[in-house]
Amino acid sequence: MEIALILSGEHKTLPPSEVKSLLEAENTKYKIKYHRDKLMILEIQTDKIPNLSRLAYTHEISQVISKTTPRKFEEKIRSIPWEKIIEDNFAVRAKKIEKTTTDSPIIEKRTGTIIKKSHPHLQVNLENPKTLIRLIIEKDKIFITKRLYKIDKKHFNVAKPHKRPFFYPGSMSPKLARCMVNLSGVRKGERLLDPFCGTGGILIEAGIVGAKVIGADIDPKMIKGTEKNLKYYGIRDYELIMADARSLKLEKPVKAIVTDPPYGISASTRGEKQEKLYKEFLKTAKYNLQEDGRICIATPHYLQLENITDEFKIKEKHAIRMHKSLTRLIYTLEKDSGGSHHCK
16 A cells, blocks of 8 residues: 655654554555655555654555646546545545645545545535545645544643753753664663663653653753653653663663753763764763664764764764754764675
């Protein structure tokens, strides 16, 4: 089956990478049929679509029914066996991926009329349709799809750092934290470690998608605050350790390490130079990570991991602009089994 993903477009490389990481983690075979800006069409070899609702940088996921052009559109709509696709009632909504001359309200109305004319028993429900026919319009293409689900963005607003019971400035946005968790490839029931857990933002997102979370921080205040935040979001399967990330040794290695180490010279880095901090942390990370595990880590733009570690190979690297003065690099790392370093 083919599925269409409407990506958020907030970043060029993170949204498609997040999708691919999740599919690969779930061992789902897929083929990219089409990808341009905010639209990604995938062919998935199974009817069982993995849990893509945990994606952060995707808005909507639909099943592709057909593809056409504005000229042949009406003819195509007439040829589709709608009685096999529509459950109970329906509505038609068009979404333009980029500016086109195609008029959305007209094409929605025309589609609804054609379906209703040939299938009078099918009811229209504009308020709360059981089936949403999503027309994705991109340049000279129209993808006719049936929406599978819309990703709830409400969580990313209510979980903003300043809205949590324990807040400390400089915390990462829940959306980026969720994306990093997804890039790590961690699955439900697997263990994830954040050795610089701060206020627990990454652990919250990992816990919500069903990972077993372990957080460590050198500051006891952060450990207390993280516990408060995890409980507030209903996360029960967690372990918190007061420890220095550079000397932390877990009894059992984890599937993923996802972290955003502190920037700048601050109390939490005990005045260490950052490069030294990262170098020492990555040594213990190697000990704490399963052989098939993955690290997803954020660094400031001036700190290139290529120059710091030879114990991991760089799978991916993304630059994300936070504001005028700060660009963060998001890396995914895997254990180096002697191969050469590379990044996408």
